[in-house]
Structures are given as C-alpha cells and as structure tokens.
Amino acid sequence: MVSGEQMGKIRLAVQLLFTIFTNGYAYGFLGGKIYQGQLKYACVPGLNCYSCPGAIASCPMGALQALLNQKGFTIPFGMLGIFFIFGSLLGRFVCGWLCPFGLVQDLLYKIPIFRKRKRLPFHGILKYGKYAVLVLLVLAGSAFLFGGLAKTPAFCKYLCPSGTLFGALPLLRANEQLREQIGGLFYWKLGILLLILVASIKIFRPFCQYLCPLGAIYGWFNHFSLVQIHWEKDRCISCGTCEKACPVSLSTEEISCSPECIRCGKCVEACPEKCLHFLGKSTRAKKTR
Amino acid sequence: MSFWKKIKQKGWLWGMLAGLAFLGIGAVGGQFTVIWRKAVMICLECIGIG
Numbered sequence: 001m002v003s004g005e006q007m008g009k010i011r012l013a014v015q016l017l018f019t020i021f022t023n024g025y026a027y028g029f030l031g032g033k034i035y036q037g038q039l040k041y042a043c044v045p046g047l048n049c050y051s052c053p054g055a056i057a058s059c060p061m062g063a064l065q066a067l068l069n070q071k072g073f074t075i076p077f078g079m080l081g082i083f084f085i086f087g088s089l090l091g092r093f094v095c096g097w098l099c100p101f102g103l104v105q106d107l108l109y110k111i112p113i114f115r116k117r118k119r120l121p122f123h124g125i126l127k128y129g130k131y132a133v134l135v136l137l138v139l140a141g142s143a144f145l146f147g148g149l150a151k152t153p154a155f156c157k158y159l160c161p162s163g164t165l166f167g168a169l170p171l172l173r174a175n176e177q178l179r180e181q182i183g184g185l186f187y188w189k190l191g192i193l194l195l196i197l198v199a200s201i202k203i204f205r206p207f208c209q210y211l212c213p214l215g216a217i218y219g220w221f222n223h224f225s226l227v228q229i230h231w232e233k234d235r236c237i238s239c240g241t242c243e244k245a246c247p248v249s250l251s252t253e254e255i256s257c258s259p260e261c262i263r264c265g266k267c268v269e270a271c272p273e274k275c276l277h278f279l280g281k282s283t284r285a286k287k288t289r
Numbered sequence: 290m291s292f293w294k295k296i297k298q299k300g301w302l303w304g305m306l307a308g309l310a311f312l313g314i315g316a317v318g319g320q321f322t323v324i325w326r327k328a329v330m331i332c333l334e335c336i337g338i339g
Contacts, residue, residue: 036329041321050328051335058328062335066327067320078315078324084308088301157334168336178331178338186337224300 007269011096015103018046023100023166028053032174043079045086046099047214049160051167053174060086061138061160061214065153068142087221091228095208095215096262101162102208108200117203118249126210127260133159134213157185161193161207204247208262219259227278229256229263235275245270 022044025035035056043060050058060082067076086094095102109116120126133155141154156163168186172179199206208215231252243251245266250258255267255276268276315321333339 034329034331038325040328041325043324049332049335051332058324062327062332063324066324070323074320076315076320077311077318078320081308081310081312081315084304084311088304088308153332153334156332157337157339160335163332163335164337167332168338171331171336178336181333181338183338185339189337221304224304226301 007265011265012106014097015100015106018098019100019103022048022056023052023054025054025056028055029170029174032171032178034171043082044098045090045094047101047160047162047212048099049156049163049167051163051171053167053170055166059162062153062156062163065138065142065156068139069151069153073143083217084221087218087225089226090218091222091225091263092215092218092259092261093225093227093263094218095212096264099208099214100166102205102262104165104197105200105205105207108197109204111201114202118247119209120203120206123209123249129210130212130216130219133211134216138213155213158188159192159211161189161196164189164193165197205262209248209260215262216259222259222261223257227263229261229265229268230277231255232275232277235273237273239272241270241272242267242276 028034032053034051034053037056039056040050040058043058043063044055045060047061048055048057048059050062060079063082064076064079067074067079090098137155137159142151144151164186168189172182196207196211203209236252238252240252242255243249246255247264247266248260248262250261252267255261256263263278265278268278
C-alpha cells in the first residue's frame with residue numbers, strides 16, 4: 001500500500017521519469033529533427049506532441065485526429081482501443097502521474113508568487129469546456145468543421161499548448177528552415193501557451209481542468225477504472241482534511257469516482273486516519289453514493 | 290451480490306477487453322500505419338506553422 005508523506009515525492013519522480021523516458025530521443029533536440037522509428041506506431045497515454053524532437057511515441061490526441069482526417073468517414077477503432085485500455089486501467093491517473101504537460105503545470109503551481117486558487121470563478125460551467133473542446137475541435141473539428149476537403153487536426157492546430165511547448169519551441173530553436181516559416185498562427189498558439197502557463201502559476205492545472213480533451217475522455221473511465229482511491233467510510237472521522245487537500249476541491253464522496261479527480265493522491269497523503277488509499281482492500285461496495 | 294453489481298465492479302476488465310477488441314480492429318484496418326505516417330513527419334499544424 002502506498003500512502004503517507006512520500007506520495008508527493010513519488011508522484012513527482014514518476015512524472016519526471018516518465019516525461020524523460022517518453023521524450024528520450026536526445027538527438028532530436030540537438031538536430032531539430034524528430035524520431036522516425038517503429039515506436040511511433042504506439043501512443044503514450046498523456047498529451048505528448050509527436051512533433052516534440054524527443055518524443056519516441058505518438059500523441060493520442062494527434063493520433064485520433066490523424067485518423068479522423070482521413071478521406072471519408074473513419075471510426076477510429078485503433079484509438080478507441082488505446083483510450084479504453086489506458087482508461088480502464090488508469091482513468092485520470094494518467095493526468096496526475098503520466099502527462100508531461102500536467103507536470104509542467106504542477107511545477108508552475110509551486111512557484112510562490114501569486115495567491116493560489118484551486119479553480120476559476122464559474123468552475124461549474126467552465127469545467128465543461130474540455131468536453132466542448134473534445135466535441136468541437138477534436139471530433140467535429142477534425143472530421144469536417146475545419147479545413148474543408150483537406151481536413152485539419154483542429155485541436156493541435158488552434159489550441160494545443162503542449163505542441164507549442166514540447167514541439168514548436170525546441171524544433172524552432174534548432175531548425176532554421178522552420179523558423180523562416182513562422183506566421184500569425186504560431187503567435188496565436190504561443191499566446192495561448194503563455195496564457196496557460198501564467199494561469200498555471202495561480203490556478204491549479206487550468207488546462208487540465210477546463211480545456212484538455214484527453215482529460216474529458218479519461219474522466220469518463222474514472223467511474224470504473226482499476227486504479228481507484230479507496231475510501232474506508234467506516235474508519236472516516238469526517239474531519240474534512242482530504243477535501244481541503246484536494247487540489248480540485250472534491251468532496252470525500254466524490255474523490256476518485258468524479259471525472260475531475262486526477263488521482264494525485266494529495267487526499268491520501270493528508271488523511272490523518274489513513275482511510276484513503278490507492279491500493280488495498282476495496283470498500284467501494286460499502287460506500288453510500 | 291447481484292449479477293449486475295458484479296458486472297459493474299469488473300467494469301475495468303470489460304473496458305480492457307473492449308479496448309483490445311477495438312485495438313485489433315484498428316490494427317487490421319491499418320489505422321496504426323496511418324498514425325505512424327503522421328507521427329514520423331514534423332506536424333506543421335502542431336507547431337503552429339501549417
């Protein structure tokens with residue numbers, strides 16, 4: 001069983017190691033080129049642009065749009081498979097532990113310069129933004145709304161800050177030919193990236209909470225994924241410590257099952273009675289919903 | 290425990306099996322080749338140029 005004060009350090013170590021491992025093609029950073037090997041048949045679970053010079057596998061959002069951008073209508077079975085496998089096993093644990101852009105936002109939130117906020121005003125409405133992005137930009141946008149006959153990956157093109165940070169900036173630094181082609185679209189995306197990065201210093205993971213279509217997908221799996229935060233209600237003294245510790249302000253009842261829970265484990269770490277834990281005897285059947 | 294409760298508790302397993310089935314259908318249909326072809330070229334849209 002994993003619990004206690006080490007949780008935050010373990011999570012940070014996992015995030016760093018996974019980011020380094022999945023972006024380990026060092027030659028790409030030096031030469032301004034990208035990895036072109038067989039591993040790119042596979043996808044990483046988190047948002048990780050395949051145009052990052054270090055990326056050794058594909059981005060699931062980019063891959064989904066690549067399938068939707070084909071001529072005619074294609075049901076993207078391959079990506080449904082990826083989402084069902086990662087989602088059923090991990091749910092939004094992927095967001096909390098394995099997403100490079102989540103790591104960036106976590107690190108920025110640690111900078112002690114603004115008074116921190118867990119969420120934006122109108123959170124109850126704004127949290128549906130990620131579903132709107134999924135439907136309008138990723139699904140409908142890529143399939144027929146943008147680009148006309150030459151379909152375009154609308155989410156990557158107009159919004160994705162991960163692509164700008166991990167793909168565009170390192171590539172443009174090392175590749176002069178690409179630098180010469182910079183135009184308005186790049187500055188639009190750079191603006192979005194800067195806005196999200198600055199917001200991340202004040203608000204906990206604004207992109208994950210309000211805009212990330214991958215979080216919208218994995219959130220659905222939170223209800224039944226294998227990795228859960230189990231709550232032993234019988235031992236709970238209702239002190240509210242877990243609710244205060246939760247960076248996305250979930251109640252004890254909502255923890256783990258809510259689509260907003262990224263399984264960061266801060267509630268597990270904070271619980272004085274140790275009645276919340278990642279692994280161990282399941283008490284979900286006893287829970288009152 | 291009712292049949293449906295048991296089914297729900299093993300939701301992750303059913304999800305995994307569905308995922309493997311979808312993955313297989315996608316692989317047979319050549320979808321991962323489409324993904325690979327896209328992923329090994331610099332995606333100009335992704336980096337804000339295309």
